[in-house]
Amino acid sequence: MLKKIQKYSHSRFEEIGYPSKKLENWKFSSSKHLKKYLSNNSDDKDTSIDNHGDEYTLCFMNGEITLESLNKFIYKDDMTILDIDQLSDENICSTSSNFEKEALFHLGLSTIKSGKYFEFKKGSKFDTPIQILNFYSKKNEGLRISSFNIFKLNQGNNISIIEKDVNKGSSSFNLSLNKFICSENTILNHSMMYDDSTESNYLGYNYYELGRNVLLNIDSMNINSTFNKNFIEIDLNKEGSEVKINILNLARNQQHLDNNILMNHNAEHCISFQNVRNILKDRATCVFNGKVIVAAGAQQTDSNQSNKNLLLSQNATAHSNPQLEIYADDVKCGHGSTTGALDKDSIFYLRARGIKESDANNILVKAFAKEILQDFVNDDIRNLSENNLNHWIDG
Amino acid sequence: MIDKNQQIIDSTLDQEYKYGFTTDIETTTFEPGLDEGVITKLSKLKKEPQWLLDWRLKAYESWKKMEEPTWAQVDYTPVDYQALSYYSAPKYKQNDSLDDVDPDIIETYNKLGISLNEQKRLEGVAVDAVFDSVSVATTFKKELAKHGVIFCSFSEAVIDHPELVKKYLGSVIPSTDNYFAALNSAVFSDGSFVYIPKNVRCPMELSTYFRINAANTGQFERTLIIADEGSHVSYLEGCTAPMRDENQLHAACVELVAHKDATIKYSTIQNWYAGDKEGKGGIYNFVTKRGICTGDRAKISWTQVETGSAVTWKYPSVIMQGDHSVGEFYSVAVTKNKQQADTGTKMIHIGKNTKSTIISKGISAGEGQNTYRGGVKILKNADNARNFSQCDSILIGNKCGAHTFPYIDVKNPTAKMEHEATTSSIGEDQLFYCNQRGINLDDAVSMIVNGFCKEVFAELPMEFAVEAKQLIEVTLENSVG
Numbered sequence: 001m002l003k004k005i006q007k008y009s010h011s012r013f014e015e016i017g018y019p020s021k022k023l024e025n026w027k028f029s030s031s032k033h034l035k036k037y038l039s040n041n042s043d044d045k046d047t048s049i050d051n052h053g054d055e056y057t058l059c060f061m062n063g064e065i066t067l068e069s070l071n072k073f074i075y076k077d078d079m080t081i082l083d084i085d086q087l088s089d090e091n092i093c094s095t096s097s098n099f100e101k102e103a104l105f106h107l108g109l110s111t112i113k114s115g116k117y118f119e120f121k122k123g124s125k126f127d128t129p130i131q132i133l134n135f136y137s138k139k140n141e142g143l144r145i146s147s148f149n150i151f152k153l154n155q156g157n158n159i160s161i162i163e164k165d166v167n168k169g170s171s172s173f174n175l176s177l178n179k180f181i182c183s184e185n186t187i188l189n190h191s192m193m194y195d196d197s198t199e200s201n202y203l204g205y206n207y208y209e210l211g212r213n214v215l216l217n218i219d220s221m222n223i224n225s226t227f228n229k230n231f232i233e234i235d236l237n238k239e240g241s242e243v244k245i246n247i248l249n250l251a252r253n254q255q256h257l258d259n260n261i262l263m264n265h266n267a268e269h270c271i272s273f274q275n276v277r278n279i280l281k282d283r284a285t286c287v288f289n290g291k292v293i294v295a296a297g298a299q300q301t302d303s304n305q306s307n308k309n310l311l312l313s314q315n316a317t318a319h320s321n322p323q324l325e326i327y328a329d330d331v332k333c334g335h336g337s338t339t340g341a342l343d344k345d346s347i348f349y350l351r352a353r354g355i356k357e358s359d360a361n362n363i364l365v366k367a368f369a370k371e372i373l374q375d376f377v378n379d380d381i382r383n384l385s386e387n388n389l390n391h392w393i394d395g
Numbered sequence: 396m397i398d399k400n401q402q403i404i405d406s407t408l409d410q411e412y413k414y415g416f417t418t419d420i421e422t423t424t425f426e427p428g429l430d431e432g433v434i435t436k437l438s439k440l441k442k443e444p445q446w447l448l449d450w451r452l453k454a455y456e457s458w459k460k461m462e463e464p465t466w467a468q469v470d471y472t473p474v475d476y477q478a479l480s481y482y483s484a485p486k487y488k489q490n491d492s493l494d495d496v497d498p499d500i501i502e503t504y505n506k507l508g509i510s511l512n513e514q515k516r517l518e519g520v521a522v523d524a525v526f527d528s529v530s531v532a533t534t535f536k537k538e539l540a541k542h543g544v545i546f547c548s549f550s551e552a553v554i555d556h557p558e559l560v561k562k563y564l565g566s567v568i569p570s571t572d573n574y575f576a577a578l579n580s581a582v583f584s585d586g587s588f589v590y591i592p593k594n595v596r597c598p599m600e601l602s603t604y605f606r607i608n609a610a611n612t613g614q615f616e617r618t619l620i621i622a623d624e625g626s627h628v629s630y631l632e633g634c635t636a637p638m639r640d641e642n643q644l645h646a647a648c649v650e651l652v653a654h655k656d657a658t659i660k661y662s663t664i665q666n667w668y669a670g671d672k673e674g675k676g677g678i679y680n681f682v683t684k685r686g687i688c689t690g691d692r693a694k695i696s697w698t699q700v701e702t703g704s705a706v707t708w709k710y711p712s713v714i715m716q717g718d719h720s721v722g723e724f725y726s727v728a729v730t731k732n733k734q735q736a737d738t739g740t741k742m743i744h745i746g747k748n749t750k751s752t753i754i755s756k757g758i759s760a761g762e763g764q765n766t767y768r769g770g771v772k773i774l775k776n777a778d779n780a781r782n783f784s785q786c787d788s789i790l791i792g793n794k795c796g797a798h799t800f801p802y803i804d805v806k807n808p809t810a811k812m813e814h815e816a817t818t819s820s821i822g823e824d825q826l827f828y829c830n831q832r833g834i835n836l837d838d839a840v841s842m843i844v845n846g847f848c849k850e851v852f853a854e855l856p857m858e859f860a861v862e863a864k865q866l867i868e869v870t871l872e873n874s875v876g
Binding site: 024296297299309311312313314315316317318319320321322323324325326327328329330331332333334335336337338339340341 | 775788802
C-alpha cells in the first residue's frame with residue numbers, strides 16, 4: 001500500500017514543486033535553501049551510535065526504527081507494531097486536506113523507506129512516558145531525511161510521548177511526518193524538544209485526529225534550531241475534547257522559527273488553547289500562523305489563541321497571524337497577540353533594588369518564558385526546559 | 396428612547412431598502428466594453444490633458460496583465476468587464492448654478508435626504524453629488540473658496556488645478572497597485588477633489604454623495620484629498636443605489652495626503668443596495684482607500700459604517716511616514732442575508748513615535764459572512780511605534796460567519812504592538828436581563844449592538860452617528876428569532 005501512496009505523493013510533488021513565498025503558509029519562510037538537500041541513501045549511516053536509550057525509549061536512526069531499541073522496549077507487548085506497508089486500511093494513512101496541499105509533505109511521504117504504525121492496546125497501562133529519540137547522523141553534507149509514523153490510541157489509553165531530536169555530523173533537512181489517532185476517552189501528552197547544533201533544518205507535519213472526550217496536550221520547546229517549521233493540525237471531530245498547546249521558542253543569530261497551527265473545531269463542546277511565545281535575539285525571525293476554524297454547528301466551542309513575542313535586539317523580526325474563522329454563533333473565541341521589548345519600568349524597578357541591568361534583563365526574560373514552561377504537563381520536561389532556558393539566556 | 400427606536404424601526408420596516416428607486420432621466424451612456432478606444436473617448440469627452448490619458452492607458456496596460464485577487468474570504472459570480480458600460484452621465488451639463496441641474500436629479504437627491512439647495516442644508520456641510528459617472532453639483536464652493544479651500548469635482552480639478560492633480564494623483568495609490576485600483580485608474584470618470592491650504596481649518600464638513608442610477612454600468616470614482624501643512628478637514632461619504640437584479644460594480648479609489656501637522660478625518664456610511672434575501676443583485680464594492688502622513692505630527696482617521704453592498708472588499712490604510720504621525724481606523728461592518736464583507740485596514744509605521752489604533756466591530760446575521768483582515772507593519776526605523784488593535788465580532792443566528800485575519804509584522808524591538816479579538820453571540824443572559832426589565836427582544840438586540848458599536852459611532856460626525864445608529868437598527872430588525 002505504501003507504494004501506492006508514495007506514487008501519488010510523488011506525482012503531487014512533481015505537480016506543485018517547492019513552495020513559493022506566494023503561499024500563505026510560506027510567506028515568511030523561504031524554501032529555497034531546502035532544495036539543495038537530496039534524499040538520503042542507506043549507506044550513509046553512522047553505526048557508531050550504541051546508545052539506544054533505556055527500555056522506555058524507541059530509537060529512530062535517520063527515520064527508521066532501530067531493532068535494538070525495539071527489542072528491549074518495555075511496552076512492546078502492549079502494542080501492535082506494524083510496517084505501514086502492512087496496513088490494509090487506507091484511511092489510517094490519510095491526512096488532513098491541508099497537508100494534502102503542502103508540496104513538502106508529499107516530498108517527505110514519497111521518499112520515506114518505511115514507516116511504522118504503533119497501536120496501543122485497549123486497557124493497557126503506560127505509566128512511564130515513552131521516549132522517542134530521533135537520531136540524525138550524517139556523515140555527508142546535504143542529506144534530506146524523511147520519516148513517517150502513525151500512532152493510534154485506543155479507548156482508555158493515557159499516554160505521554162516525549163520526542164527528542166539528536167543531530168550529529170553535517171547539516172541536513174529533517175522532514176518528519178506524524179499522525180496521531182486518538183480514539184474515545186484517551187489522554188495524549190506529546191512533548192517535543194528540539195535542540196540542535198548541526199545547523200539542520202527541521203520541517204514537521206503533525207496531524208492529530210481526535211474522537212470523543214480526548215484530552216490532548218502538546219508541549220514544545222525549541223532552541224538552537226537554524227530553521228524549524230512545524231505544522232500542527234488538529235481535527236476535533238467529536239464532542240467533549242480539549243486541546244492545550246504550549247510552545248516556547250528561543251532563537252538567536254539568523255535562526256528562523258515558524259509555528260503553523262490549525263485547529264478544526266468540527267464538533268460541539270470542545271475547548272482549545274494555543275499559547276505560543278517567541279524570544280528573539282540578534283537577527284532571528286519567528287512566525288506564528290495560528291488558525292481556528294469553527295465549523296457550522298460546532299456550538300459551545302471555547303477557543304483561545306495567544307501569541308507573545310519578545311524582541312531582544314534591533315534586528316529581530318516577529319510575524320504574527322492569529323486567525324479565526326467562525327461559522328457557528330454560540331461560541332466563545334478570542335485571540336491576542338503582542339510584540340515588544342522588555343518593559344523599561346520593570347527594569348528600572350529591579351535596578352532600583354540593586355540588581356544590575358544584565359541580571360534584571362535575564363530575570364524578566366526568564367519570567368516571560370516560565371509562563372509557558374509552568375504549563376508543561378511533564379515534570380521532567382519542565383525541569384529540562386528550565387535548564388535549557390537558563391543555559392540559553394546565559395550563553 | 397425605546398419608543399423612538401420602535402417608531403424608526405416600524406417606519407422603515409415596510410421598505411426593505413428605501414433607496415432602491417431609480418430615476419428616469421436622459422443619459423449619455425457608453426456602449427459596453429473596455430479597450431484603449433473607450434479610455435481615449437472618455438478622456439477626450441472630459442477634455443483631459445495628454446499626460447492624464449497616458450497615465451490611464453498605462454494603468455490599463457498593467458490591468459490587462461493582472462489577475463483578479465482571490466485571497467479574500469468572499470465568493471461571487473465573476474464580473475464580465477467587457478459587458479459593463481464605463482461611462483453614464485445625465486445629459487445636463489454641470490454648471491455653477493443649480494438651476495442648470497436636471498430637476499429630476501435634484502428630486503432624486505431630495506428623496507435620498509440630501510438637499511443640494513444650499514439654503515436648505517444643515518449649517519456647515521458642503522456636498523459634492525456624484526450621479527453615476529459624473530459629479531452633478533457641488534455646493535458651497537464659493538463660500539469655501541473664500542478660505543482658499545478647493546472643493547470641486549475631479550474633472551474640474553483636472554482643468555482648473557492641473558498642477559495639484561498631476562503632483563498627487565497616484566502618489567498614494569499607484570496606478571499599478573492592485574487589480575481594482577488599476578481598473579479604476581484606467582477608467583475613473585469623476586469624483587471629488589479637495590485641497591486645504593496651509594494652516595486652514597476647513598470651516599465646514601465636506602461630503603460626497605455617490606448614487607448609482609443607470610443599469611449595467613460600473614461606478615469608478617476617484618477622490619483625492621490634500622491637507623497642506625497645519626490644516627484640518629473632516630470629510631463624509633455616503634452611497635446608495637437602486638434595487639436591481641443584476642450585480643453592479645463599484646470600484647473606487649480614495650487617496651489622502653496629510654502634510655506636516657495636518658489632520659484628515661474621513662467618514663463613510665456605505666449603504667449600497669445589498670441584494671435581496673436570496674442574495675440576488677446588489678453592489679460589488681471593491682474599493683481601495685489609502686492615506687499617507689507625509690509630514691511630522693500628521694493624522695489620518697478613517698471611520699466607516701458598512702451596512703450595504705452584496706460583496707465588500709475594502710481596506711482603508713494609513714502609511715505613517717512622518718515622525719509622531721497618527722493613523723486611526725474605526726469600523727462597524729454589518730452583514731445580513733447573503734452579504735459578504737471582507738474589510739479591515741493596513742497600518743504601516745515608518746516614522747518614529749508613530750501611533751495607530753484599530754477598532755473594528757463586525758456583526759453577522761442571517762447567512763452573512765463578515766471578515767476582518769488587517770495588517771500592521773512596524774518597520775525597522777519606527778522607534779517607539781505603538782499599535783493597538785481590537786476586533787470584536789457578534790454572531791446572530793447559526794448560519795452566519797465571522798472571521799479574523801490579522802497580519803502583524805514587527806521589525807523594531809522598541810515598538811509596542813497589541814492585538815486582541817473576540818467573537819461571541821449576544822449572550823442569553825444579556826437578553827434575559829433586558830427582557831426581565833420589560834425590554835422586548837428586538838429592542839434588547841438593538842441596544843446591545845449599539846452598545847457594542849458605541850466606540851466607533853462616537854468617532855462619527857454627529858449627523859452621521861444618528862444615521863448610522865438607525866441604519867444598524869433597521870438592518871438587524873427580526874434577525875433574532
